[in-house]
Amino acid sequence: MASINLNTVVKRYGKTEVVHGINLDIAHNEFVVLVGPSGCGKSTTLRMIAGLEDISGGEIRIGDVLVNDLPPRKRNISMVFQNYALYPHMSVRENLGFGLKIAKRPPDEIVRRVDEAADILGLTELMERTPAELSGGQRQRVAMGRAIVRQPGAFLFDEPLSNLDAKLRVQMRTEIKKLHQKVKTTVVYVTHDQVEAMTLADRIVVMKDGHIEQVGTPMEVFNHPVNTFVASFIGSPPMNLVPARIAGGEVVLADDTRLPVPGRLAGRVTDGQEVILGIRPDDMTPVGHGIHDSGEGAMLSLPVELAELLGTETLIYTRLAGQEAQGKMFDPRDVEPGEVLEFRVALDKVHLFDAGTGRSVRLD
Amino acid sequence: MRWRAEKHTPFLLLSPAILTILFVVAIPLAFSLYTSMTPYKLTKPDTINTFVGLRNYVRLFSDDKFWWAFGRTILFLAVALNLEFILGLGIALLINRITWGQRTLRTMMMFPMMFSPILVGFQFKYIFNDNIGILNNALQALGITDGSIAWLVDKPLGMISIITAEVWMSTSVFAILLLAGLFAMPRDPLEAAKVDGCNPWQVFRHITLPFLMPFAFIAMTIRSLDVARAYDIVDVMTGGGPAGRTEVLWTLIARVGYDNSKMGEANAMAYVSTLLSVAFTYYFFTKLVAARRYMGGAE
Structure with missing residues (x-):
């Protein structure tokens, strides 16, 4: 359980600056959605929080710990990737338990926590299958299960639903919402889909070209957009x-x-x-x-x-x-x-x- | 006309292939199988008509020389393949990290494969020569040894020298296949593992290596066939000697078959050697199929 603070965070690739000094305070247990068109820096920001990208400037704190120079494994976070990123050579059970195994938890505890997560996500029947034998929605569920098994301080979601078909996307969206109500944790969720942002978020962060345009509850952002970009981006059909x-x-x-x-x-x-x-x-x-x-x-x-x-x-x-x-x-x-x-x-x-x-x- | 019947068409169309296989593979195979059951000597052609059943095989299995060569071949195979795998993996991992000049290095890495094994054998024969060899020269110049070391004569050193030459020549087979594997490797599971708590070694051990194993098994299959029939490099460097210290299956087979002209017995050995190759290929292929199963369709 952790809050996340971004203080004038900058990301540069060579001379090109892609994230320009972002400030953002995410409260403990808050569900925050970063939304914006592709190339707006939302995924880069998430990957900096995860530690998969270096931070070129500014500070990131997770639960009051400065994490700028910590590798991902020391940040007490888990992440769900767009392409699920399951380990292809492991069964569903091994995928779910991998993080705990690496953390050297006792075997009986691993079994208990994996079974618990499988139960929450309805994976119990699929435990011995490999990722290749699962459908898209099932893989997505395993990816989420792998994240919750570790009981991290924060969940990071990187466009987790964009590879699913429309019907499944709506269904999984609801499941993520329910999951957050069950497993109270800080969530940072990246998407380009404003409907996902509206339905899931406690607070929406609208980004464009490496800047934050507006931060607010879904209703604030919808009813009181601060500029024409937010006005046209949030809401379907657009304003x-x-x-x-x-x-x-x-x-x-x-x-x-x-x-x-x-x-x-x-x-x-x-x-x-x-x-x-x-x-x-x-x-x-x-x-x-x-x-x-x-x-x-x-x-x-x-x-x-x-x-x-x-x-x-x-x-x-x-x-x-x-x-x-x-x-x-x-x-x-x-x-x-x-x-x-x-x-x-x-x-x-x-x-x-x-x-x-x-x-x-x-x-x- | 019965020959015009449609059911014959496939055979007619396939006849060039069938005839080729028949004359090039099937008949020689059957012929050598038959001769392995005769006391066939090249110098006495009539002996081909004497059928002795499995007597050649029985004699073989009670022959120490044969078993030594057999065991040495397996040892040669095991050591060379493992060394090549480890070195090839190291080279592939290093080249994979290079961003500039990667193509050039990839090409240079392949150079040893472009030489004939005979030439590689000669080259290493001169490197390891106890009188004029550059290795002994270097060791003495650096003050590491006083006398000359008999690299190609000494009992364990002879085999080590041959293995060195073989490894030098063929490590790039592993390197190139494992590099292809690294290029094909998806980045997401690696990042997922980092977030899941793995340090760099654990990422390699639990994610990268299992992903590369199918590629390693392909290389193992190819190389096990190569090494099991090793003849040229051994014959050039030591000729299987001295006193049979570096005798492997195929140098023994060539000696028995051509030098001693006992073709029947040599053919019996060749059959055993072929079965050994088939066994190795089958083993690696099963491993490959098992490793590939989970890769199929996974993203």
């Missing part, structure tokens, strides 16, 4: 972002569409300021088709370009001031391309970002 200008207390789009500046942001913008308007598809819904128009918010008449039926909802592709935009209809009926729908925009959930810096005007 609609449309350039606009503030004029006379209104947000004016390129085609002269006007929306009132939301009350909570009124004091944050100045007349003539160039901004980017952010509306989540969930907050842009057609009315008048079985859905009662509450009269709140602003109305927009937009033509349908394409409609995707997803079952309980229909995703409407449209165009807002020349920009591609999406709305969501919670009214199951067929929609024809070209049809003009009346969208209600939930103004209290609209975001405004400064066009120059990309920062949310809420913060200025």
Whole structure:
């Protein structure tokens, strides 16, 4: 059981700096997800915590111990890899017990702890098989079992679900969540999938180009993105972002569409300021088709370009001031391309970002 | 026409291969098996018609000279193969760590394999020669020994000298195959083992080495066939002598067959030697199949 602290951590490969002085405090037993597009430095950061990459600058502490120069085996962590990284020549039982065997634990204790982990993960039937005889999901479970058997201070997950098919991924995601509730431990989890981040994390760390963009609970990151990158990266489908200008207390789009500046942001913008308007598809819904128009918010008449039926909802592709935009209809009926729908925009959930810096005007 | 029948077509199409195998392998094999049951002497061709059953084999098995050669061949095989494995593994691990000039070194490492065993034998014969040999010269110049050491004559030293030449020539077979194994080795299990608590030696012992064993067994299979039929290098360096101190199976077989022209007896020995090779190949191949089973399909 351990907290993890990163203090201005830098990673350089030769002259190229890929992680630029990251600060992050992960509390004891916290589930933290590092999320970002590929190449953002999230895996490198995780591997520095694990000790598989040297730290070029700054300090990493695990449970108050400075680990900068400690090899992985002395950091009291275990790791689950993207490709499972099982030992191909060992049976499932040997894979699970390997860490304990190396640590020279007594044989009866190894058997007990391995059986315990196998029981938690439903591996009991597979103990004598080799990794080659397992399916992807089973291998993933063995990799997790190998991590929990050692009862480390912290678990590190490096995109553990990205090699699984969609259905299995959702199932394993739930299992990881349950596992964390059962085995209370600090977890650092790396993924590029924002849905995994949202569903698993106590706190999300959004990274881009070796910088941390935002740290917060899933709801904070979703409801109050600090800039356009976080706004577009978190949430599926992504937030609609449309350039606009503030004029006379209104947000004016390129085609002269006007929306009132939301009350909570009124004091944050100045007349003539160039901004980017952010509306989540969930907050842009057609009315008048079985859905009662509450009269709140602003109305927009937009033509349908394409409609995707997803079952309980229909995703409407449209165009807002020349920009591609999406709305969501919670009214199951067929929609024809070209049809003009009346969208209600939930103004209290609209975001405004400064066009120059990309920062949310809420913060200025 | 019955010959046009479709069921004959495969045999017709395969006939070149069948005939080749028949004349090149099957008939000579059957012929030598037969002669191993006759007192066939090259100088008295008629003796080929006298069938004596297993008498050659019976005589062989009660012959000390044969058993010494047999045992020496197995010893030669065991020592040479193990040394080559250990040295080859060391070379492969070192070359694997090099980032610059790796290709060049890989090529240079193969040089000894490119020489004829006869030439390697001659070269080492001169190195080990007790009068003019460079080794004795070096030892004396460095003040390590006073007199000359009879490398190729002395009882254990003769075998050691031959093994040295064999190891020099063929270690790269192991090195190149093990290096291929190291190149194919996935990085993830190594990192997993580091996180699992292994120090570098334990990573090597528990992860790298088991992964390399199939490659080692391939090399062992190839090399056991090579060494079991070793003739040229031994014949050039010592000719099996002096006084039979370095006699291995094939030098003995050649002596009995060609020098003493007792072809029947030599063929009987050759059959025993072939069975020995088959046994070694079978042994390493079983190990290889067992080691490969878990590698199949694993990521």
